[in-house]
Amino acid sequence: MSLHPHQSSPNPVPLAQTLGVLAILILALAMPFLLDKIGLDYYLGSLTKMMIYGIAACSLNLILGYAGLVSFGHAAYMGIGAYAVGILISQGQVNAWVDISFSVLLCAFLALLMGFICLRTKGVYFIMITLAFAQMLYYLSNSIKAFGGDEGLSIKSRLDFGIQLSQKSDVHLYFLVLIFLILSLYLIHRIMNSKFGQVIKAIKDDDVRVDSIGIHAFKYKLAIFVIAGALGGLAGALMVNQQKYVSPNLLHWTQSGTLMVMVILGGVGTLSGGLWGALLLLTLESVISEYTLHWQFFVGWILLAVILMAPKGLASFSALWSARSKGRDQVPKVKTIKP
Amino acid sequence: MSSPPLFEARHLIKRYGQLVATQDVSLIVKANEIHALIGPNGAGKTTLVGQLSGQIASDSGEVFFRGENITAQRIDERVKKGVVRSYQITRLFKSFSCLDNVALSVQARQGSSFSFWSNINKDLQLREEALDILHLIGLSGKSNVLAADLSHAEQRILELGVAYATHPQLLLLDEPMAGTGPQESELIISLIEKLRLNASIFLIEHDMDTVFRLADRISVLVNGALIATGSPEEIRSDPQVKIAYLGDEHT
Numbered sequence: 001m002s003l004h005p006h007q008s009s010p011n012p013v014p015l016a017q018t019l020g021v022l023a024i025l026i027l028a029l030a031m032p033f034l035l036d037k038i039g040l041d042y043y044l045g046s047l048t049k050m051m052i053y054g055i056a057a058c059s060l061n062l063i064l065g066y067a068g069l070v071s072f073g074h075a076a077y078m079g080i081g082a083y084a085v086g087i088l089i090s091q092g093q094v095n096a097w098v099d100i101s102f103s104v105l106l107c108a109f110l111a112l113l114m115g116f117i118c119l120r121t122k123g124v125y126f127i128m129i130t131l132a133f134a135q136m137l138y139y140l141s142n143s144i145k146a147f148g149g150d151e152g153l154s155i156k157s158r159l160d161f162g163i164q165l166s167q168k169s170d171v172h173l174y175f176l177v178l179i180f181l182i183l184s185l186y187l188i189h190r191i192m193n194s195k196f197g198q199v200i201k202a203i204k205d206d207d208v209r210v211d212s213i214g215i216h217a218f219k220y221k222l223a224i225f226v227i228a229g230a231l232g233g234l235a236g237a238l239m240v241n242q243q244k245y246v247s248p249n250l251l252h253w254t255q256s257g258t259l260m261v262m263v264i265l266g267g268v269g270t271l272s273g274g275l276w277g278a279l280l281l282l283t284l285e286s287v288i289s290e291y292t293l294h295w296q297f298f299v300g301w302i303l304l305a306v307i308l309m310a311p312k313g314l315a316s317f318s319a320l321w322s323a324r325s326k327g328r329d330q331v332p333k334v335k336t337i338k339p
Numbered sequence: 340m341s342s343p344p345l346f347e348a349r350h351l352i353k354r355y356g357q358l359v360a361t362q363d364v365s366l367i368v369k370a371n372e373i374h375a376l377i378g379p380n381g382a383g384k385t386t387l388v389g390q391l392s393g394q395i396a397s398d399s400g401e402v403f404f405r406g407e408n409i410t411a412q413r414i415d416e417r418v419k420k421g422v423v424r425s426y427q428i429t430r431l432f433k434s435f436s437c438l439d440n441v442a443l444s445v446q447a448r449q450g451s452s453f454s455f456w457s458n459i460n461k462d463l464q465l466r467e468e469a470l471d472i473l474h475l476i477g478l479s480g481k482s483n484v485l486a487a488d489l490s491h492a493e494q495r496i497l498e499l500g501v502a503y504a505t506h507p508q509l510l511l512l513d514e515p516m517a518g519t520g521p522q523e524s525e526l527i528i529s530l531i532e533k534l535r536l537n538a539s540i541f542l543i544e545h546d547m548d549t550v551f552r553l554a555d556r557i558s559v560l561v562n563g564a565l566i567a568t569g570s571p572e573e574i575r576s577d578p579q580v581k582i583a584y585l586g587d588e589h590t
Contacts, residue, residue, distance in 0.1 A: 120475065162490075170350075190455070193458050193459060193460070194454055194455050194456055195446050195451055195452050195453075195454045195461055196452060196453055196455045197455075197459070198439070198442075198446065198452075199443070199452045200458050201432075201435070205432040205433055206430050206432060206433075209426075209430040209431070209501075210412070212414050212423070212424055212426075212430075212445060212502075213414050213415075213423070213447045213501060213502070213505050214413055214418030214447040215422075215443075220452070222414045223453075235502075278395065
């Protein structure tokens with residue numbers, strides 16, 4: 001297969017993919033009305049929550065999936081982002097743009113600090129030190145009585161977005177979260193298809209070689225860590241609006257684990273993997289917990305099946321589908337994920 | 340005053356606990372030469388390349404490039420100066436195509452890696468430069484093949500291409516022919532002869548015939564210390580070298 005530089009519009013977006021994205025978008029836009037029509041508008045809140053988790057999981061996928069850095073502390077950003085907005089609201093600052101910018105910047109700064117230290121380690125040490133940092137913040141949030149201590153912090157009103165939106169309306173919040181989700185995915189899409197993104201993918205393959213062709217890998221790891229932390233903070237800021245409540249549980253290490261499970265279920269190192277993982281996991285949770293308290297037992301089996309049979313998660317199926325619809329044999333090889 | 344040598348190492352030492360891996364090594368690589376480093380297994384050749392390239396920090400000693408002291412510089416900083424290494428055990432971006440492997444080096448040299456927004460695939464200049472390198476190393480037919488799917492010999496060739504695409508002035512090649520058969524070795528030797536037109540080369544190699552064919556000068560490393568440096572003829576007739584190294588191989 002020879003390649004000439006001028007015929008090269010490499011990887012043109014296949015039609016099937018464009019149509020698929022369009023269909024999903026229309027479905028997402030119609031969702032509040034559909035749910036209302038069939039009398040299930042109660043689930044709009046759940047859907048909003050899933051999309052917020054989707055943003056968080058997609059941001060984790062930047063470091064975990066694309067860069068291959070197994071961070072076990074991503075809940076820290078979600079939690080700190082949520083607390084930042086919760087505290088600001090309880091102090092009377094309800095301007096959405098101020099609050100969200102503040103929590104995003106705060107989490108970016110936090111990620112800069114954490115990354116500066118954690119990224120000097122590798123492998124198991126990296127997993128442990130990110131976990132340690134997150135747990136430190138978890139205990140901190142538990143111990144500050146002014147912010148509710150272990151009981152958490154309830155807020156009376158949602159953020160004010162300054163446009164003709166009712167703070168009470170779940171539908172309005174749904175659309176706002178949808179917009180933030182789309183913007184986040186677009187941002188990640190642009191980043192991962194840029195020269196910077198290429199360096200990040202190379203770091204996953206071999207960060208030592210990245211250094212030895214003249215690119216200081218550490219700097220790039222830190223940058224992607226900061227971007228992921230900032231998006232995690234955004235998810236947290238939205239979460240406190242949806243739940244009207246933030247508690248230390250949002251920072252607990254099991255939350256970090258949940259985000260990792262979402263990424264693995266949805267597809268490691270894929271653009272929307274985190275979103276599909278969040279939708280699947282939270283749906284499984286609510287469906288299975290109707291029947292048994294031990295829903296995690298069954299989710300565990302599903303996770304096991306995904307890791308063994310489709311290491312790219314749900315994304316493997318969509319890749320299979322788009323490869324088939326292109327009529328080429330570009331079925332991605334099943335590869336085992338690197339530890 | 341004569342101009343400083345292209346590359347100079349002075350009194351390099353590296354210890355791992357009780358083991359002294361590099362014992363007071365000083366050497367010079369001149370412009371336009373192929374300087375080969377030979378030595379028995381475990382002599383410390385790879386450690387030395389690590390120190391010269393900036394991958395491994397020396398316990399003491401200094402490294403100069405064109406007269407500038409680069410001892411304190413990281414490997415990526417030295418690469419930007421023009422001192423670039425390759426690896427004995429292939430280190431490629433296995434999930435990247437051949438083209439993308441080389442393109443990343445081109446991108447590294449351009450210093451444009453902090454571009455977050457524009458689509459990399461629309462950078463035709465990057466692709467063309469990368470294709471030129473693939474042509475040079477004879478892998479243009481494989482530009483879309485994943486590095487992981489190449490044969491061992493092709494991976495060894497791409498390994499050199501990735502290093503060369505950074506436009507080095509000095510290439511530190513760590514056993515470029517490791518694990519290849521005789522015919523494939525010939526390919527790599529002719530590739531090295533092409534690369535030397537644009538870069539000086541410090542070559543670690545096991546195969547004596549190759550070394551004596553390619554090298555302008557040879558240094559011999561035994562137990563972490565240099566025991567001789569000279570032209571191939573001088574090395575061939577050096578009694579110390581014969582005892583330490585050639586004797587073992589050629590009996």
